[in-house]
Amino acid sequence: MGRDFPKNHSVFTWIITSILIFVLGVTTGILVIVWLERKIKPIVKRRHYSGNLGGDSFLFNIGPAVVVVPVFFNYLVIPLGHRIILADLDIGVFYWIAVSSIAPLGLLMAGYGSNNKYSFLGCLRVAAQSISYEIPLALINI
Structure with a gap:
């Protein structure tokens, strides 16, 4: 009723693949930035991470x-x-x-x-x- 799936499966696959690539790209970018921040900030502030x-x-x-x-x-x-x-x-x-x-x-x-x-x-x-x-x-x- 409210769901219109594309007739061509390749179009549907392309849409899902592009959405997954976008979400994984953003997630990976954020993870790398947070990891770098946690490694570089203590060095700049001259403190040790205690965990x-x-x-x-x-x-x-x-x-x-x-x-x-x-x-x-x-x-x-x-x-x-x-x-x-x-x-x-x-x-x-x-x-x-x-x-x-x-x-x-x-x-x-x-x-x-x-x-x-x-x-x-x-x-x-x-x-x-x-x-x-x-x-x-x-x-x-x-």
Whole structure:
């Protein structure tokens, strides 16, 4: 009813391949930039990375995944072109709001799991900032 798949399978394959290449390219670029930042910034500031020493290793390791996974789930309802959408949901805006509100929990998990009061204060600040951006964005979309 609402789904119009291309008649030619090669066109459909080309669309899916281009979307996957785009998402993988952006993800790889972000991973490389974050990795370089974590390696270069301590050298510039003359400090050593201590890592997870004495914290809750489960929360420390699962926190970034809880932040990144909802971002990929948000791509399901974002139209990538004319009639090119991965999941045509009737409640697309509400789904987007619900899934994007999970990210601050991952930020809090990672900060609390580090067992460092400054990391915890930083994660509280970032979580409050992301929540304060989500509320007006949700009001605009409704």
